[in-house]
Amino acid sequence: MEPVDILIQAGWIIPVVPAGELLVDGAVAVADGRIVALCSREEAERRFQAAETVSLPDHALIPGLVNAHTHAAMTLLRGITDDVPLMEWLNDHIWPREVRWVDADFVRTGTRLAVAEMLRSGTTCFADMYFFPDAAWEVVRETGIRAALGLIFVDFPTPWARCPEEYLEKNRALLQNCPADDQIQWLLAPHAPYSVGDATFERIAELADHANLRVHLHLHETAQEIHESLDRYGERPLARLDRLELVNECLLAAHMVHLTEEEIETVAERGVHVLHCPESNLKLASGFCPVARLADRDAALALGTDGAASNNDLDLIGEMRTAALLAKGVAGDPEALPAARVLEMATLGGAEALHFDHCIGSLEPGKYADIVAVDLGRPETQPCYDPISQIVYAATREQVTDVWVGGQQLLTQRRLTRLDWTALKAEIRPWEIRLAEPLEQLE
Known part of the structure; x- marks a missing residue:
């Protein structure tokens, strides 16, 4: 079996290229920050030995x-x-x-x-x-x-x-x-x-x-x-x-x-x-x-x-x-x-x-694993006949649960992994006070 760092299994994978393509019950294999393969979940389980497996059966995966x-x-x-x-x-x-x-x-x-x-x-x-x-x-x-x-x-x-x-x-x-x-x-x-x-x-x-x-x-x-x-x-x-x-x-x-x-x-x-x-x-x-x-x-x-x-x-x-x-x-x-x-x-x-299309923008082997998981199993996006339409016309940003950039998970179940929100909120507060000063005091 081929070793990979991450295997992300999802209800749907929307690679964007080719346009409108949809992979049902699929998986994305990631190694060294890049996409190795998009395939069915069954094929992924036969082909890859993953250090980490993420199972998201109610989610759609889209490019970042x-x-x-x-x-x-x-x-x-x-x-x-x-x-x-x-x-x-x-x-x-x-x-x-x-x-x-x-x-x-x-x-x-x-x-x-x-x-x-x-x-x-x-x-x-x-x-x-x-x-x-x-x-x-x-x-x-x-x-x-x-x-x-x-x-x-x-x-x-x-x-x-x-x-x-x-x-x-x-x-x-x-x-x-x-x-x-x-x-x-x-x-x-x-x-x-x-x-x-x-x-x-x-x-x-x-x-x-x-x-x-x-x-x-x-x-x-x-x-x-x-x-x-x-x-x-x-x-x-x-x-x-x-x-x-x-x-x-x-x-x-x-x-x-x-x-x-x-x-x-x-x-x-x-x-x-x-x-x-x-x-x-x-x-x-x-x-x-x-x-x-x-x-x-x-x-x-x-x-x-x-x-x-x-x-x-x-x-x-x-x-x-x-x-x-x-x-x-x-x-x-x-x-x-x-x-x-x-x-x-x-x-x-x-x-x-932005001149990044050689490495991001679609879910394709060789590109970086910039991947977003959108939870379509919530009441707001059920039933789900067309995941692409559901994301565009019905989903909200609160349904984004997990985000990877170059295979590094920067959002896990809505939690930021590299930014401390409590500390950042305290950093914001002094600016809020300064910027709220009346304009005549700025002259």
Whole structure:
């Protein structure tokens, strides 16, 4: 018999590749952190000698979810200001607090909280865009989750850097001192076209080409963004990025709410990765991403939550349901964005966007054992005729019981194995007190 480290037996295995495939009463064999085989339970018992066997007969196993757009440390700002427009939210409530309070310790605590929430909702990899990415790097290493961390660029002073030259210098240093691997990738993260000028974008394009990095930014999020771009540059933001040679398969475009038919064609033809954030778009009344029309043109689609300050959670299972239902309503078509497609967006689509698809995003031999167990034996998901539909349309994140990343169990029966929640909660409390101070005291 072949020795393996773990044999996970489950009622259903959903590998995502091939699309819609389902293995009933199956098992996943894991050795050295990677998947050795997917097979029937009977075959697994004949073929493998496991150091540990986990039996989950009421569960479905899916690939770890990939949150393709978030701002992890902003979990500390969850609920600080709700029910206001995006630019008012940023200018009057978020940015003043960030200027006053954000530092490396803020990012460490906020990112730990985000990782705890994401693991407990089945996310095993995330794309981050925030200040002090070196501090986020430390937290990712200590917690065992995977991440693509954004190297921030804006054209104004922030707690992270004072000018474009300093952003570039700091980001280059991180690229040199903290090389990417299968746990952490680096992204170039200019905030948005309205906060980054042409000269900075030109340097980003050069660095992206030289270092083979992807570019992650907010794009076409609001109608106001487009109107201001037309006034300032005489062209829409996507056209401006195209002029700057950034519209290609290395572009990760978050939101993409306001698109013309011509822009949809361009995005699909160039291989731009659209990072769809339906709940944040709804909450900020930004509009509706034409995700069904993008899917019809085989555009590259991934799913993100945005930050917990504007969502207000990092729950990709909930995001899948919202994405599927909203796509049907906007398209007027119940067949738009079916369950298997939206699950693919939340797994392999995100892995492809973040350049992790060679090692995660689907349950396949040779890939890392990033695996999520969802309990479908509860009243909320019974009877179970179609496990994929049940996960997308009926399950909640509370049904995620166990999570493995690279074969290491980071969640066991809803209990975090590397994060001490009692200690983390005590770490959060002082930030809650500081951030709740009235804004006039921050001036």
